[in-house]
Amino acid sequence: MDIDYREFRDADPGSRVLMGPGPSDVPPRVLQALSAPCIGHLDPYFLSMMDETQRLLRWLFQTKNALTIPVSGTGSAGMEAAFVNLVEPGDEVVVCVNGVFGMRMADVTERLGGKLIRVDQPWGRAVDPEAVRKAVKGRKPKIVAVVHAETSTGACTPLEPIAAIAREAGALFLVDAVTSLGGIAVEVDKVGIDAVYSGTQKCLSCPPGLAPLSFSDKAMQALGARKTKAPNWYLDLSMVSNYWGAERKYHHTAPINMIYAIREALRIVAEEGLEARFARHLVNHKALVAGIEAMGLSMLVPAAERLPMLNSIRIPEGADDKKVRGALLKDFGIEIGSGLGEFAGKIWRVGLMGHTARQKNVFLLLSALQSILKAQGVKVGSGAIEAASKVFSKV
Amino acid sequence: MDIDYREFRDADPGSRVLMGPGPSDVPPRVLQALSAPCIGHLDPYFLSMMDETQRLLRWLFQTKNALTIPVSGTGSAGMEAAFVNLVEPGDEVVVCVNGVFGMRMADVTERLGGKLIRVDQPWGRAVDPEAVRKAVKGRKPKIVAVVHAETSTGACTPLEPIAAIAREAGALFLVDAVTSLGGIAVEVDKVGIDAVYSGTQKCLSCPPGLAPLSFSDKAMQALGARKTKAPNWYLDLSMVSNYWGAERKYHHTAPINMIYAIREALRIVAEEGLEARFARHLVNHKALVAGIEAMGLSMLVPAAERLPMLNSIRIPEGADDKKVRGALLKDFGIEIGSGLGEFAGKIWRVGLMGHTARQKNVFLLLSALQSILKAQGVKVGSGAIEAASKVFSKV
Numbered sequence: 001m002d003i004d005y006r007e008f009r010d011a012d013p014g015s016r017v018l019m020g021p022g023p024s025d026v027p028p029r030v031l032q033a034l035s036a037p038c039i040g041h042l043d044p045y046f047l048s049m050m051d052e053t054q055r056l057l058r059w060l061f062q063t064k065n066a067l068t069i070p071v072s073g074t075g076s077a078g079m080e081a082a083f084v085n086l087v088e089p090g091d092e093v094v095v096c097v098n099g100v101f102g103m104r105m106a107d108v109t110e111r112l113g114g115k116l117i118r119v120d121q122p123w124g125r126a127v128d129p130e131a132v133r134k135a136v137k138g139r140k141p142k143i144v145a146v147v148h149a150e151t152s153t154g155a156c157t158p159l160e161p162i163a164a165i166a167r168e169a170g171a172l173f174l175v176d177a178v179t180s181l182g183g184i185a186v187e188v189d190k191v192g193i194d195a196v197y198s199g200t201q202k203c204l205s206c207p208p209g210l211a212p213l214s215f216s217d218k219a220m221q222a223l224g225a226r227k228t229k230a231p232n233w234y235l236d237l238s239m240v241s242n243y244w245g246a247e248r249k250y251h252h253t254a255p256i257n258m259i260y261a262i263r264e265a266l267r268i269v270a271e272e273g274l275e276a277r278f279a280r281h282l283v284n285h286k287a288l289v290a291g292i293e294a295m296g297l298s299m300l301v302p303a304a305e306r307l308p309m310l311n312s313i314r315i316p317e318g319a320d321d322k323k324v325r326g327a328l329l330k331d332f333g334i335e336i337g338s339g340l341g342e343f344a345g346k347i348w349r350v351g352l353m354g355h356t357a358r359q360k361n362v363f364l365l366l367s368a369l370q371s372i373l374k375a376q377g378v379k380v381g382s383g384a385i386e387a388a389s390k391v392f393s394k395v
Numbered sequence: 396m397d398i399d400y401r402e403f404r405d406a407d408p409g410s411r412v413l414m415g416p417g418p419s420d421v422p423p424r425v426l427q428a429l430s431a432p433c434i435g436h437l438d439p440y441f442l443s444m445m446d447e448t449q450r451l452l453r454w455l456f457q458t459k460n461a462l463t464i465p466v467s468g469t470g471s472a473g474m475e476a477a478f479v480n481l482v483e484p485g486d487e488v489v490v491c492v493n494g495v496f497g498m499r500m501a502d503v504t505e506r507l508g509g510k511l512i513r514v515d516q517p518w519g520r521a522v523d524p525e526a527v528r529k530a531v532k533g534r535k536p537k538i539v540a541v542v543h544a545e546t547s548t549g550a551c552t553p554l555e556p557i558a559a560i561a562r563e564a565g566a567l568f569l570v571d572a573v574t575s576l577g578g579i580a581v582e583v584d585k586v587g588i589d590a591v592y593s594g595t596q597k598c599l600s601c602p603p604g605l606a607p608l609s610f611s612d613k614a615m616q617a618l619g620a621r622k623t624k625a626p627n628w629y630l631d632l633s634m635v636s637n638y639w640g641a642e643r644k645y646h647h648t649a650p651i652n653m654i655y656a657i658r659e660a661l662r663i664v665a666e667e668g669l670e671a672r673f674a675r676h677l678v679n680h681k682a683l684v685a686g687i688e689a690m691g692l693s694m695l696v697p698a699a700e701r702l703p704m705l706n707s708i709r710i711p712e713g714a715d716d717k718k719v720r721g722a723l724l725k726d727f728g729i730e731i732g733s734g735l736g737e738f739a740g741k742i743w744r745v746g747l748m749g750h751t752a753r754q755k756n757v758f759l760l761l762s763a764l765q766s767i768l769k770a771q772g773v774k775v776g777s778g779a780i781e782a783a784s785k786v787f788s789k790v
Binding site for chain 1 (some may be wrong): 396397398400403407409410411413415417420421426427428429430431432433434435436438439440441444447450451454457467468470471472474475479499502503505506507508584594596602603604624625626627628629630645646647648649650651652653655656658659662665666724730735
């Protein structure tokens, strides 16, 4: 069994404008850090980089939680880690489902033998706290879980009301912040979040491969009180925390270069500052929406429930979903996302995440989309750029 | 809660000579590929890179297995993936334990509710097939599992005899090839391996973060015949395989840039060729051993059972383990590994993996070690470089 190495050419992915549901555009500084020489996972210099990464992550999460680390896998590994460490067979888990990622939390819960109490909510809308209150009433769930930013629809669920319900019920509050972290506030200590995870390839603009995660003391106590070992050695946080903690006990080899990259991405966030970063995401979102609406297209999510970093646009009548996305990619190098589940073929998902959230990208997308739709014979209004400009000029 | 970004300086890990148990030295070409612009995980160009990566991995594993992929996690995630997909509660699993990584397989088996049949063997030695035969006798285990290259000791267990025992028993043959793949032959189809996993940071000389894995048709059938869903969404290969297969169904976001890197590392392996690569590992190993023995030091593992890429050297009397490793790192930039478990403080583990396995590194380590030991008052023989040279000159 042989192979001819000449069939495989130099990697040349070119460049894209990543306006899908993630990954987002990665700044050159992060790519440069990623390619620094690899050193050992117990090297004193690497240990100091781990410490710094943890300090930056605690700041980003606005938490004092000791266990605040990047898990060695993509965002979904963060979800897996949060659930597999906290859910034991028979545990009652309330899971809010208003999109694909809520469904995934429900799936993970059942795989672990948790007793799933599912709060189904309309897709494209925020989760209604009253529905959660009803589900919790008369129960003592171990966990109440919600997706902060539902990437499949662009709906944002405010965390405080559900945190209060979880607290009153004595439950751990578990939050999926994969798409929200770094784009809108995720204030772990203030809100009272016990377990939270995210991804690197959304509003942090780092390549995919790590899942920032934080566990409160209450979550750590629940972990310590387990009757059984987690059915997952790789993500067992009782061991992983010994490597990230003072002991530095070897568990698994950390993804060294990815840690370089997230540290650099976090430095960039720190340089910009959280308030400025959130404001930037917001203005770009508003400008995009103004342009989209000027074209006569409409948004899926009601204005008050929209995420700034993930914009679901209803596909207008007469437009060919695949052809439009194909032309955006082929002619302009722009990637946008398709609809998932019940929204397949019905919406486009436009990401304005991290480094991608810039005026030039908003203008580029609006002008490209307008041109492509017109070429397909779809009637679109003019004035998209003017409408978007107006939003930017107010800043 | 605020942070001063000026406290965090540019990443500057410097450079090391990575002669520990992994990571090994990463060639500049791999680092360059790693830092190519990030594109989407469903981008047509990225999908073509995935296809190429799979073709290269099949060649490296010498297999036709359709499910041959890099799992999105470090080597231990490969172990987790292999076990969590194949072991259901109550399944009998024979696990050979002759070091840390055999112990880990036993731990994972028990976490999954498997009925563990543990074959304990002396650390620092290969697994004796007769012990496996005895353990299997009169049973119908679902899996027989062995570590090919025990990284904690440097012992190599030949696979054929144990494969035959597994086959006769109708069991799946599961192999940990984390440290062997790319350094010695791992012939999946010829040997009859049903599930195998590896890591990128050993003999492939790619940064840590991915776990090459291959499942035979028989393993895929066992996966398909599960009565329960795997208690792990992230590593559920029945879903992961739909993303890597023709369907391209989104599961989790692939670690894009790490895929660039492994593809480049595999290209380099293909350019060198397997025979030449294995021969290079062997001659460097032999030269190192000749030098070590010329100094009057001795190897832990009997000559016939040694791995070429992981060399366990007994710490000579009078030498201070930590001080020696500290001086190697501080004065020469050389990382070597310490002993684990019962060998803590008793051995040094010297890796000659992938890009690291070069004459200049063998010479550097021998000369540095000789100088440091002498400075610590340890009596060491001279002539290490001469002895090593002799081995190289024979090639």
